[in-house]
Structure formats: structure tokens, C-alpha cells
Amino acid sequence: MFDHRGEPVRTGRATVNGTHLHHPGPAVVLLHGLPKTGCHWRHLLPRLTPQHTVVVPDLRGLGDSARPADECDSATMSADIAALTAHSRRSPG
DSSP: OBOTTSOBOOOEEEEETTEEEEEOOSSEEOOOOTTOOGGGGTTTHHHHTTTOOEEOOOOTTSTTSOOOSSOOSHHHHHHHHHHHHHHHHHSOO
16 A cells, blocks of 8 residues: 555554554554455545554454454454554554
């Protein structure tokens, strides 16, 4: 994915809520639906990055995030995103 300048989006990995999630750094969070990935937002990202840092994580079990054998329910994924945003505030990227 690319930002509004056509530069590659910075990405990172966070271990949160018992799983590993792939994400770009802190700020506005866009969540994809199922069975999509964070790449779903690739056309919107260039419109938002001039004013915001945008986080488009791959949800648990999808895309480049870990695929745990269990706990892929919406409550667990919500807890993942809450932990990811807390992690991003502490250590971007």
C-alpha cells in the first residue's frame, strides 16, 4: 500500500492479546470486513494520509496477521484492536 505521496506505507507487527497482528503505525484505525484484509482500504489511504496517520491492521486470522486455531470471534478481535491501539501509543511501528 502507498500513501498520498506514492511512498510505501510503514508497517509493523505487534504481539497483543495473545496473537501477532500486522499493522502500520498509530492513529486513525480502519477495520476491514470478512473475508477482506487491510489492503481493502488501499484506495482510501492516500486521501487520509495528508492529515492523518492511518492504521489498517489485518484482523486476527486474515492477511499477514497470525492465524490462531481458536478465538477468532468478534469479541476477541475487538480486544485485539484495543490492545493494538494501546501498543501503538506506546511504541509506533
